[in-house]
Amino acid sequence: MNLKNYKPLLPLLALAGLAYVVHRVAFYVLDIDDATFYYSIETLYMLFLVLSIMVFLVLLKVKERSFDNVGMSFLLSTSIKMIVCYLILKPILQATTQNNAIEKKNFFMMFILFLAIETVLTIRILNEKQ
Structure with a gap:
């Protein structure tokens, strides 16, 4: 197994870690209680990170x-990932709690963040040919 081929995964891990720290600090500063969320922030970050790693492993093989x-x-x-994320989001959409709006925004912001990271790193891969 050549680890050099999997080097594009390092920025993904670093950016996801940085985003998690910023996210936690923002929730602390804004005094947002995430204990009532359907999915914890850690669970969502692990989920999105695993899905992003799977996308990148497919891209590196291709x-x-x-x-x-x-x-x-x-x-x-990315389309398959979007379907999986919708299936995960479905219980949040059906819930009627007080923090539901915050939780929905949280989920979508995380989805957009990981999509942006994946897009930028995919552009890097595509630019290697030039």
Whole structure:
């Protein structure tokens, strides 16, 4: 196993860790209680991180076999990830708690954050050919 091929995963891990710390600090400063959330912040970060790692492992495998298909693979894997995230989000959408609006915004902001990270790192992979 050549670890050099999996080097693009390091920025993903670093950015996810940094985002988690900033997220926790923001919740502390804004005095937001996440104890009543359906999913804890840690659970969501682990979920999104695992899904993002899976997307990147697929992209790295596709890159080794056919570099021209990396973009399409990204679109397909992101679409599958979106379906999985909707299935995870469904209980939050159906809940009627007081923090429900905050929890929905929290989930969508995390989804957008990880999507942005994945997009930037995929652009890096695509620019390696030039």
